[in-house]
Amino acid sequence: MAALRQNATSRYRNTSMSTGSAHRKRWLAAAAVALVALAVMGIARLRGPVLPGYDVQAGPLVQNVVATGRVAAASRVQVGPEITGLVLERRVMDGDRVAPGDVLVVLRARDLEAHRDQARAALAALRQAERPDAEARLRQARAQLAQAERDHARRRELGQRQLVARESVEQAAQAVVAARAAAEQARLAVGALAGGGAREAQAREELAATEATLARAVIRATVAGTVLTRGVEPGDTVRPGDVLLEIAADAPGEILLPVDEKNIARLRVGQRATCIADAFPGRAFAATVHHIAPAVDPARGTVDVRLRIDPKAGFVRQDMTVTATLLTGERERALAVPNDALLDARDGSDRATVLLVRDGRVRRTAVTLGLRGLAMSEVTAGLREGDRVLAASALDADALPADGDRVRIEAQMLPASDSATRRELPVKFN
Numbered sequence: 001m002a003a004l005r006q007n008a009t010s011r012y013r014n015t016s017m018s019t020g021s022a023h024r025k026r027w028l029a030a031a032a033v034a035l036v037a038l039a040v041m042g043i044a045r046l047r048g049p050v051l052p053g054y055d056v057q058a059g060p061l062v063q064n065v066v067a068t069g070r071v072a073a074a075s076r077v078q079v080g081p082e083i084t085g086l087v088l089e090r091r092v093m094d095g096d097r098v099a100p101g102d103v104l105v106v107l108r109a110r111d112l113e114a115h116r117d118q119a120r121a122a123l124a125a126l127r128q129a130e131r132p133d134a135e136a137r138l139r140q141a142r143a144q145l146a147q148a149e150r151d152h153a154r155r156r157e158l159g160q161r162q163l164v165a166r167e168s169v170e171q172a173a174q175a176v177v178a179a180r181a182a183a184e185q186a187r188l189a190v191g192a193l194a195g196g197g198a199r200e201a202q203a204r205e206e207l208a209a210t211e212a213t214l215a216r217a218v219i220r221a222t223v224a225g226t227v228l229t230r231g232v233e234p235g236d237t238v239r240p241g242d243v244l245l246e247i248a249a250d251a252p253g254e255i256l257l258p259v260d261e262k263n264i265a266r267l268r269v270g271q272r273a274t275c276i277a278d279a280f281p282g283r284a285f286a287a288t289v290h291h292i293a294p295a296v297d298p299a300r301g302t303v304d305v306r307l308r309i310d311p312k313a314g315f316v317r318q319d320m321t322v323t324a325t326l327l328t329g330e331r332e333r334a335l336a337v338p339n340d341a342l343l344d345a346r347d348g349s350d351r352a353t354v355l356l357v358r359d360g361r362v363r364r365t366a367v368t369l370g371l372r373g374l375a376m377s378e379v380t381a382g383l384r385e386g387d388r389v390l391a392a393s394a395l396d397a398d399a400l401p402a403d404g405d406r407v408r409i410e411a412q413m414l415p416a417s418d419s420a421t422r423r424e425l426p427v428k429f430n
Contacts, residue, residue: 048406052391053357054338055411056383061336063329063371063378065266069257071277071309071320073248077223080243082216085109087236094230098221098247105232105244107217116210138186145179152176225249228318248318253309255287255322258302262347266328267292273307273326277316285313287324329371335379338415340393342377345369354383355390355401357409362390362401375415 085107092104152172159169225247232244255275259267273287287307296303307324309316316322337354339345345352349369356365367382383389388409392400401407 048360048401048408050408050410051401052394052412053388053409054341054391054414056335056337056379056385056387056389057414058333058335058385061331061334061371061376061378062327063266063373065259065263065326065328066323067257067259067305067326068321068323069255069305069307071316071318071322072254072256072306073228073318074252074254075223075249076228077225077247077249078243079104079219079221079245079247080241081105081107081219081238082240083107083109083112083213084237084239085217087232087234087238090230090232090234092227092230092245094227096227097225098227099224100221102221103218104221105219107219107238109214109217112210112214112217116207116214118210120207138183141179141183141186145176145183148172148176148179219244221247223247223249226318252311253313253316254290255307255309255324257305257307257324258297258300259305261296261301261303264292264296264303267305267326268328271326271328273324275307275309275313275322275324278321278323279317280315283313283315285316286310289326331371331378334370335383335385336376337379337383337389338376338391338412339373340391341389342367342369343392345372345377352377355392356383357388357390357407360406360408362403362405362407364403 087105088108089106090104091106092098092102098104152169152175155164155169155172158164159166227245228248229246230244231242232238238244267289269289269292271289273289274284275287276284287309289305290308291306293304307326341354343353343355352367352369354365354367356363365382368380370378370380372378388411390401390407390409391412
């Protein structure tokens, strides 16, 4: 029995020693882990917090201006009547092509036709009746003058021989004067009625005027172009001032863009643009800035910019909504940083501040800006390629580190670009 108790006691002591040893090992392991964690935390605290930032890179850079406008005709011609009349025919429809002289609308004008017929009759009467009658009166007047001259000659001879009274000779002389005046008057009348004379010229002018007025009843195209709208149908009565048709004159197509006035400095005549119509989102086409309005619309605070469309874009239609991306700046090689890395960057100013991180410490650094956009901006002075900057604008003002603070950067992706080698700086006007 004693031996059995001794063996049991020995086993109990061995078990107790084993359990204590295990507890000590676990405690030591936990202590080691805690020490390691404290060491890591201490090192991390010494290295500073992890903050978002960017690597400054150099490469080709473009700046774009994005705006939305509409396709506009360079010239729109409103066609209206010059006289009052009833519409007999409308010979064109929306979308029809017209050339100068093409008949668009025909009016009925009975009163003008009557005036024309009256003028024609007057000219015919002058040629066929008045002129022959005047020529006959001229012949008669000349014959009467000849007779009066002969009678005067006989009486004068008789008076010299004192066979007739002097009074009779004087009367014959007066008859000659009267006959000569009548002959001259008849001659002038024939001259006025002769071909090319004053009366015929007047009759011809009156006829031409009535025909010209009547010609206004046929409304013709004055320019080559495309019919945009029509506002008349056969049977309508129209008056001067009514708009019957609207024609877009043939000219290079244009896009009218209203641009915020604060962005005028970015624009130049001749800048290239890539355009996409809402109706054809998969068919981009080219355009060029060819006019910038000299004045700003005070109500909207915008300036009108006109783009000339590439003639190859034959699918573009009037009044289509178009989004235009204008190339306003380009660099073959430039440093660029995202805009959320800039502090104190004001519109119209080329100065800003960045939080530069070198050797793990923050340095507040002044930079000079070049091309600027909504996503990124060019840095022309103050940074070099390979520098690292904090995304300062993404941090709370209270969380901004001070000069000399230790920080670590968690690199962020740069704003999306249009290709692997070109970064765009989109600037949206409106």
